[in-house]
Amino acid sequence: MSLTSDLIRGHTDQIILARLIAQDSYGYEINKIIADKTDGDYEFKEATLYSAFRRLEQAGLIVSYWGDSEQGARRRYYAITPQGVQYYAHSLEDWHQAKRIIDSLLTK
Amino acid sequence: MSLTSDLIRGHTDQIILARLIAQDSYGYEINKIIADKTDGDYEFKEATLYSAFRRLEQAGLIVSYWGDSEQGARRRYYAITPQGVQYYAHSLEDWHQAKRIIDSLLTK
C-alpha cells in the first residue's frame, strides 16, 4: 500500500458511510471490502477504523447493534442513520469540488 | 469557502511546490494566487502556510532568500530544489492514484 494516510484523511468517515449505505456491516468486514475494492492497495488501520466508528456514532451518523451470531467472534454491526445519509451526500459534493480545486492548483 | 481542511491536508505541500515550480514566490503572493485560481474558494490560513514553509525547507524541498525590495514590506522568497521537483512529481502520481481509489470506494 503506497497511499499515505494524509491523502485519505478527510475521507475516512465518508468511505465508511458509503459502505453502510450499501448494507449494514461491521468493522472487520468493512476493511476487507475496502481491501478488495482497491486490490489490496488500501485498508484502514484498526485503530483508525474503530475511532472513526466512535466518532460517527457520537455524531449520530451511524448506530450500532450486536450481531446475534451464536458461533464465531461477536460482531458489532453498524447502520447508517438518515443524518448519515445526508452527511454522506454532502460529503460527496465536497469531494467533487475538492478534486476540481486541487487539480486546478496543481497546474501552471 | 466550504472546503474542510482535512480534504486539503496532504495537499498543502504539494500545492505550494506546484506554485514554486511555476516561479519563485513568497507567502503572501502564493496565497493570493491560490485564491485567484480557485475564485476565492480556497486560501491557506497563514499559520498553515508558514508552518508548511518551515517543514518544506527543513526537508530540503525548498530554499528561501530575502527579497531585495527597497520599498514595501520585506519578502521572503522561496525556490524549489531538485529534490522538491522530484517530490512533487511523485506526489502527483500519488494524487492520481488516490483519486481513483477514493472514487472506487464511494460507489456500491
Added chain:
DNA sequence: ATGAAGTACCTTGACAGGCGAGGTACTCTG
C-alpha cells in the same frame, strides 16, 4: 491436545498538521 492462524473487537498514548489568536513592521491613501 496443543498451538498457530484467523476472526473480531477494543484502548492507550504519542505524534503531526491545521489553525485561532495574537504579535511586529512597513507603506499608502484619505
Added chain:
DNA sequence: CAGAGTACCTCGCCTGTCAAGGTACTTCAT
C-alpha cells in the same frame, strides 16, 4: 494621523492517525 493593505512570524490547542498492546473465540494441522 488613522486605517487598510502588505508581509512576516509564534504559541498552543485540537483532531485524526496509528503503533503497540490487549481480549476472546474458532478452526485446522500436527
